[in-house]
Amino acid sequence: MEFITTPLSDIAPKxxxxxxxxxxxxTKPYAWRVATLERLRDLLVEREDRFLDALAADFGKxxxxxxxxxxxxxxxxxxxxxxHLPLWMKPDKVATPVAFKPGKSYIVSEPVGVTCVIAxxxxxxxxxxxxxxAAIAAGNAVLAKPSxxxxxxxxxxxxxxxxxxxxAIASVQGGVAETTELLAQxxxxxxxxxxxxxxxxxxxxxxxxxxxxxxxxxxxxxxxVSRNANIDVAAKRIAWGKFVNAGQTCIAPDYVLVExxxxxxxxxxxxxSIESFYGSDPQASPDFTRIVNEPHFHRxxxxxxxGTVAIGGQSxxxxxxxxxxVLTGITKDDPVMGEEIFGPVLPVIAVDSLxxxxxxxxxxxxxxxKPLALYTFSESDDENDTVLANATSGGACxxxxxxxxxxxxxxxxxxGESGMGAYHGKxxxxxxxxxxxxHTRSTKIDPALMYPPxxxxxxxxxxxGMVMPDPRDVAAxxxxxxxxx
Ligand code: NAD
Numbered sequence: 001m002e003f004i005t006t007p008l009s010d011i012a013p014k015x016x017x018x019x020x021x022x023x024x025x026x027t028k029p030y031a032w033r034v035a036t037l038e039r040l041r042d043l044l045v046e047r048e049d050r051f052l053d054a055l056a057a058d059f060g061k062x063x064x065x066x067x068x069x070x071x072x073x074x075x076x077x078x079x080x081x082x083x084h085l086p087l088w089m090k091p092d093k094v095a096t097p098v099a100f101k102p103g104k105s106y107i108v109s110e111p112v113g114v115t116c117v118i119a120x121x122x123x124x125x126x127x128x129x130x131x132x133x134a135a136i137a138a139g140n141a142v143l144a145k146p147s148x149x150x151x152x153x154x155x156x157x158x159x160x161x162x163x164x165x166x167x168a169i170a171s172v173q174g175g176v177a178e179t180t181e182l183l184a185q186x187x188x189x190x191x192x193x194x195x196x197x198x199x200x201x202x203x204x205x206x207x208x209x210x211x212x213x214x215x216x217x218x219x220x221x222x223x224x225v226s227r228n229a230n231i232d233v234a235a236k237r238i239a240w241g242k243f244v245n246a247g248q249t250c251i252a253p254d255y256v257l258v259e260x261x262x263x264x265x266x267x268x269x270x271x272x273s274i275e276s277f278y279g280s281d282p283q284a285s286p287d288f289t290r291i292v293n294e295p296h297f298h299r300x301x302x303x304x305x306x307g308t309v310a311i312g313g314q315s316x317x318x319x320x321x322x323x324x325x326v327l328t329g330i331t332k333d334d335p336v337m338g339e340e341i342f343g344p345v346l347p348v349i350a351v352d353s354l355x356x357x358x359x360x361x362x363x364x365x366x367x368x369x370k371p372l373a374l375y376t377f378s379e380s381d382d383e384n385d386t387v388l389a390n391a392t393s394g395g396a397c398x399x400x401x402x403x404x405x406x407x408x409x410x411x412x413x414x415x416g417e418s419g420m421g422a423y424h425g426k427x428x429x430x431x432x433x434x435x436x437x438x439h440t441r442s443t444k445i446d447p448a449l450m451y452p453p454x455x456x457x458x459x460x461x462x463x464x465g466m467v468m469p470d471p472r473d474v475a476a477x478x479x480x481x482x483x484x485x
Contacts, residue, residue: 117190124153
């Protein structure tokens with residue numbers, strides 16, 4: 001297909017037009033936000049087939065999986081947002097110190113202005129539209145840039161956003177040159193999803209305008225499997241989380257650390273799960289995705305030569321197929337452990353204890369490589385709690401993979417090298433809002449407490465009056481959490 005890029009000279013005017021729309025107050029009313037979100041959702045549903053075809057053309061994404069992880073995921077996010085938006089927009093009343101009374105205090109979520117969303121190719125629909133939904137919900141204008149590496153889907157996304165016919169919503173299509181021009185413009189917030197090298201470019205460009213950024217990045221997310229885990233279930237959930245989208249998932253379990261006594265059992269169970277998902281020849285399965293492009297194919301193919309291939313290992317450059325693969329006998333120094341794999345290759349590493357697994361993860365974290373996700377598998381709550389308490393990550397799932405990001409009540413974001421800031425649901429709304437504090441005073445009485453001349457009596461009253469009302473029952477409840485027997 002011919003990939004049409006936005007002329008560089010059109011980019012600044014698009015931002016100017018979006019800013020004009022924002023400054024006119026178009027995007028602030030509740031009614032605009034709801035109508036725009038509904039229209040976006042309805043267009044997406046109407047064009048479902050076009051999107052599913054585009055995703056299949058870009059990287060052979062199976063229709064059911066594409067619906068679940070892209071269309072369904074985004075529609076669900078819009079519906080969740082619409083259901084909660086009045087609550088999120090409503091000013092949030094907070095307590096006021098006695099000395100400031102009569103008066104009241106509240107927090108108002110204000111739109112920040114003109115926002116920019118830059119997305120990658122691996123879940124091209126949801127990673128562009130879910131942040132766009134949050135930006136619209138928060139009352140902003142938005143410039144959206146899909147990834148050029150999923151060109152069919154990018155064309156559909158651009159067409160959908162253009163067909164909203166709203167001057168506050170614009171899209172830019174292209175690669176490095178167009179994104180560089182886009183980043184030269186002044187925005188009020190940028191949400192970038194992709195790799196940490198480009199994240200540094202985005203942050204540098206944002207610094208020029210003191211624009212806040214949310215960076216949704218990747219990294220090596222570990223799965224830790226205890227000898228007390230339900231091995232069959234753990235294997236199935238790890239295999240699903242790893243091989244969905246052929247491992248091209250930012251929160252896919254990148255590698256497994258398993259207690260030595262159950263290592264062989266886990267590897268066997270992974271083999272059983274892979275066969276139950278994709279049959280004995282995954283290349284013939286309609287449910288297994290292909291690698292997005294040749295450079296990624298060759299990068300991942302090289303990793304197949306690390307350690308011992310326990311399962312899979314086949315590849316086909318013509319169709320950019322890499323089999324669901326499990327590697328054993330891997331050491332920390334193997335290339336497969338030196339970078340985020342982002343493909344269907346799963347190293348399984350035996351450890352002598354959960355402590356060793358935690359140390360392994362923390363060695364990376366000490367260098368800033370805090371993972372985006374961490375998975376812990378055990379039937380013992382104590383073991384899972386120990387892993388969670390001693391190894392950090394952006395998000396975590398106990399006895400499961402991936403699903404923590406599908407709950408819109410949970411924030412989705414990284415920490416350290418895996419990113420900063422978060423979105424999804426209310427967290428997206430907050431990300432694209434300025435939390436403005438407002439204190440309203442009554443003029444009926446004007447206590448002289450704060451005004452000079454200061455007297456010992458005034459000071460005494462002020463010291464007492466500055467103390468915030470103590471919500472004792474709430475604090476007591478929280479304290480009891482930390483004093484569990
Ligand atoms: P990509 O190549 O599609 O790039 C992402 C975006 O950055 C694209 O829109 C691209 O045009 C733009 N870009 C590329 N080079 C640029 C440059 N020099 N200057 C300005 N913009 C540029 O995708 P990718 O980065 O390969 O994505 C994969 C990475 O993203 C992985 O590390 C993965 O873990 C991470 N990821 C994170 C999340 C998350 O939500 N945390 C989700 C998906 C992917």
